[in-house]
Amino acid sequence: MPVHQMSRLRTPVRTIGISAHAGETLFLEGEHCDHVFELRSGVARGVSVSPDGDRQVTAFFFSGDQIGIPVTDHYRFTAEAVTDLVYQCHSRSRWNDALVASCQGEGRLLPSICTEQDPMFRRGLIISRHGMIVRVCAFLVSIIDRLPVQQDGAWLLPLPQVDIAAYLAITPESVCRTLRHLRERRAVAMPQRDRIMIIDRAAIERFASGRGC
Amino acid sequence: MPVHQMSRLRTPVRTIGISAHAGETLFLEGEHCDHVFELRSGVARGVSVSPDGDRQVTAFFFSGDQIGIPVTDHYRFTAEAVTDLVYQCHSRSRWNDALVASCQGEGRLLPSICTEQDPMFRRGLIISRHGMIVRVCAFLVSIIDRLPVQQDGAWLLPLPQVDIAAYLAITPESVCRTLRHLRERRAVAMPQRDRIMIIDRAAIERFASGRGC
DNA sequence: CGGCCCATTGACAGGCATCAAGTCCGGTGG
DNA sequence: CCACCGGACTTGATGCCTGTCAATGGGCCG
Numbered sequence: 001m002p003v004h005q006m007s008r009l010r011t012p013v014r015t016i017g018i019s020a021h022a023g024e025t026l027f028l029e030g031e032h033c034d035h036v037f038e039l040r041s042g043v044a045r046g047v048s049v050s051p052d053g054d055r056q057v058t059a060f061f062f063s064g065d066q067i068g069i070p071v072t073d074h075y076r077f078t079a080e081a082v083t084d085l086v087y088q089c090h091s092r093s094r095w096n097d098a099l100v101a102s103c104q105g106e107g108r109l110l111p112s113i114c115t116e117q118d119p120m121f122r123r124g125l126i127i128s129r130h131g132m133i134v135r136v137c138a139f140l141v142s143i144i145d146r147l148p149v150q151q152d153g154a155w156l157l158p159l160p161q162v163d164i165a166a167y168l169a170i171t172p173e174s175v176c177r178t179l180r181h182l183r184e185r186r187a188v189a190m191p192q193r194d195r196i197m198i199i200d201r202a203a204i205e206r207f208a209s210g211r212g213c
Numbered sequence: 214m215p216v217h218q219m220s221r222l223r224t225p226v227r228t229i230g231i232s233a234h235a236g237e238t239l240f241l242e243g244e245h246c247d248h249v250f251e252l253r254s255g256v257a258r259g260v261s262v263s264p265d266g267d268r269q270v271t272a273f274f275f276s277g278d279q280i281g282i283p284v285t286d287h288y289r290f291t292a293e294a295v296t297d298l299v300y301q302c303h304s305r306s307r308w309n310d311a312l313v314a315s316c317q318g319e320g321r322l323l324p325s326i327c328t329e330q331d332p333m334f335r336r337g338l339i340i341s342r343h344g345m346i347v348r349v350c351a352f353l354v355s356i357i358d359r360l361p362v363q364q365d366g367a368w369l370l371p372l373p374q375v376d377i378a379a380y381l382a383i384t385p386e387s388v389c390r391t392l393r394h395l396r397e398r399r400a401v402a403m404p405q406r407d408r409i410m411i412i413d414r415a416a417i418e419r420f421a422s423g424r425g426c
Numbered sequence: 427c428g429g430c431c432c433a434t435t436g437a438c439a440g441g442c443a444t445c446a447a448g449t450c451c452g453g454t455g456g
Numbered sequence: 457c458c459a460c461c462g463g464a465c466t467t468g469a470t471g472c473c474t475g476t477c478a479a480t481g482g483g484c485c486g
Contacts, residue, residue, distance in 0.1 A: 050341065050342055056341045104313055121333055386476085
């Protein structure tokens with residue numbers, strides 16, 4: 001089959017996407033899993049509410065991630081748009097067919113199952129650790145490779161600090177103070193709001209590994 | 214026959230379980246996923262080591278749970294026996310066949326995928342919360358229904374406090390102090406080591422929900 | 427009986443949450 | 457274009473919580 005025909009066949013899948021505005025809800029915790037959401041651009045967050053009403057951000061999702069995988073019949077968390085989003089919606093039955101094919105063909109689970117679970121698993125490891133600097137730096141190294149890179153070598157960090165705080169289980173004030181600390185140590189720079197420039201990545205990783213200073 | 218091959222022989226006897234002693238390792242983080250372990254009796258723990266060397270207990274597993282599900286090619290955590298165990302070993306290919314059958318027949322994933330991921334997800338929610346009492350009580354209510362019940366209505370809690378501490382991301386001293394606090398409040402009793410009696414379950418749940426006192 | 431590991435208890439200091447106030451930025455409407 | 461406004465970020469002072477250290481007790485096993 002000629003290449004140009006292949007690309008035509010795939011084009012509708014690629015180009016058609018549903019868009020959502022920042023703050024919009026993709027699905028609610030407890031709703032029946034009817035669709036799997038696949039991010040095309042933007043950042044989304046998984047949210048759970050603890051019994052005392054605290055908002056907990058359990059994961060951040062980026063372009064290419066699939067959210068809402070029917071590992072149970074009902075969504076286990078709420079998914080919201082952090083930035084403006086473009087995403088695709090797969091019906092559960094279609095997604096299930098792909099899973100079966102993957103299991104039979106390659107003898108393995110869909111990689112996407114992993115991509116939804118892993119962020120939450122890693123969050124558990126991060127917030128188990130003590131010290132604001134350790135947590136913030138462990139968070140940075142865990143997502144830095146998923147962030148869009150700018151021309152000047154900076155990374156765009158399109159996350160409000162209040163969400164970072166809810167993800168790290170610390171207060172927004174502590175996030176702010178820690179970032180200031182990292183600025184003073186010349187490890188990062190923040191030329192604009194929502195924009196972080198990693199100056200000394202080795203230092204960040206040193207802090208994250210607990211061997212700071 | 215080389216020793217390393219002998220150790221892999223964990224003969225797949227269906228009906229007869231394999232036994233392991235407390236402290237023994239079922240599999241190591243990073244090893245290739247060749248088997249799924251299904252607990253028949255006893256308690257196991259999932260362990261990860263943070264970059265600075267801290268032991269983190271990411272989950273507890275009980276009778277009926279399946280551990281080591283090949284969501285990735287390599288185990289993502291180490292599994293160890295907390296108490297003496299009896300378990301069964303399923304080869305990865307056999308387990309995969311069961312997954313495919315389940316997906317095609319019932320149109321859903323194996324419930325066991327959920328049972329391995331859920332404890333770690335819930336741990337994230339628990340350790341996000343502040344206050345020792347809240348964490349300990351949230352932990353208790355999350356596992357109490359999985360513990361073996363005694364004749365006198367007490368629950369056996371076969372977990373050393375050091376493991377509870379590693380699970381809750383607090384110190385063993387704090388676990389001890391919190392349990393003492395709960396004893397003084399007549400919410401629990403601890404007639405023996407490794408044995409906890411829930412006297413006032415409503416109080417425990419009230420503490421866990423943050424509406425304590 | 428002795429040794430070891432776990433549990434327990436107390437004193438102390440440090441870190442982080444809390445509260446409060448002030449600043450910056452983007453958006454909106456005149 | 458500018459004034460206004462609301463939300464997010466920033467910064468400081470204060471107190472409590474809990475981690476740390478040290479010592480003791482207690483149960484289990486050799």
